[in-house]
Amino acid sequence: MFEVLLSGFILIFIISYRVNKGTSVYKFVVDQIGAVYEKYAPYSFKEVRNKTKELGQEYTVRQYTFQVLIFATLAGVISYLYFYNVMLTTLYVILAIAIIPYITYLRCRKVFNEFIFEQIQIYTTNVIMEYSTVQSFVRALEGVVSSGVLEEPVLSDVKHMIELSYQNGAIDESINYMNNKYNFYIVKNMHQLFLQITNEGSKDSADALEVMLNDIDMLVSAVYIDKINRHNFHRSFIAFGVMLYFMIALVQLLVGVHTYLKLLDISLVVILLNFIILMNSWFLLSGEKYYYEDVGAE
Numbered sequence: 001m002f003e004v005l006l007s008g009f010i011l012i013f014i015i016s017y018r019v020n021k022g023t024s025v026y027k028f029v030v031d032q033i034g035a036v037y038e039k040y041a042p043y044s045f046k047e048v049r050n051k052t053k054e055l056g057q058e059y060t061v062r063q064y065t066f067q068v069l070i071f072a073t074l075a076g077v078i079s080y081l082y083f084y085n086v087m088l089t090t091l092y093v094i095l096a097i098a099i100i101p102y103i104t105y106l107r108c109r110k111v112f113n114e115f116i117f118e119q120i121q122i123y124t125t126n127v128i129m130e131y132s133t134v135q136s137f138v139r140a141l142e143g144v145v146s147s148g149v150l151e152e153p154v155l156s157d158v159k160h161m162i163e164l165s166y167q168n169g170a171i172d173e174s175i176n177y178m179n180n181k182y183n184f185y186i187v188k189n190m191h192q193l194f195l196q197i198t199n200e201g202s203k204d205s206a207d208a209l210e211v212m213l214n215d216i217d218m219l220v221s222a223v224y225i226d227k228i229n230r231h232n233f234h235r236s237f238i239a240f241g242v243m244l245y246f247m248i249a250l251v252q253l254l255v256g257v258h259t260y261l262k263l264l265d266i267s268l269v270v271i272l273l274n275f276i277i278l279m280n281s282w283f284l285l286s287g288e289k290y291y292y293e294d295v296g297a298e
Helices: 002-019 025-040 043-054 061-083 086-134 137-147 154-168 172-181 185-200 205-245 247-255 257-263 267-293
Strands: none
Touching: 043 086, 061 086, 061 247, 061 267, 086 137, 086 154, 086 185, 086 205, 086 267, 137 154, 137 185, 154 172, 172 185, 185 205, 205 247, 205 267, 247 257
8 A cells, every 4th residue: 555655656746747847856846845835834934934034044955955865864774774664764754854844844933933032132121221211111112113123023013012002092002912912021021010100100110120121131141041051952852862763773783683674574563663763753853842942031
């Protein structure tokens, strides 16, 4: 059954490729993946991908090609070492390459989240500094917007805050909008302080805002230290996860390759080996998801 499906997949690929004469194999595959992405990917991810490109952190064609080669080679070596079966090895190579778009999604989200955190740090710091001069929350927002320190999408959201404030004659709705859009406690704490100052007044607001500036600086420092530590741990985690796959080599060394090949004739053993590969892969993907999604600033 698997051989029929694989042959059908190869046949469809060849026919599609022949229809697109003059197109390189790599470009054809990229175009097809791009077409599927444009049709099914969520709009939010398109924004994230575009921002990653704007920041100059999108992978080049060479980097993506190298990533494909690494995934395919590792999957091929590991799966053949487990099963000594070309068909199963081919299947795992295809599955490994198919994971790359998901890894790309996680990496772009990480780049975007780090960018947003930097923008939030700029937003909170500059609003406090502007307020110390103009003594008005809305005018402080206007000062930050006109200063040009903010970028999209935060810039548009701050502009919307200003519009809401003028429409309602109060800052409550604009603050709720920003709190819901950017769920960072430094944002909520700062907004709560400004809400209290605006509605109730405060003679000691300068001291409170100075303390908040110090808190923001401490948070930023902690986040960047955490980023370095997580990067170092991530490298060790990947190395450990890959080494887990090669534990099967130790098993073969202990029982002998000839005995191991005989064990592969037992269906239960093959199922168990597939389960081990899938569990190790789930372990690695879970770690990747945690590393890329949790920026450490929320």
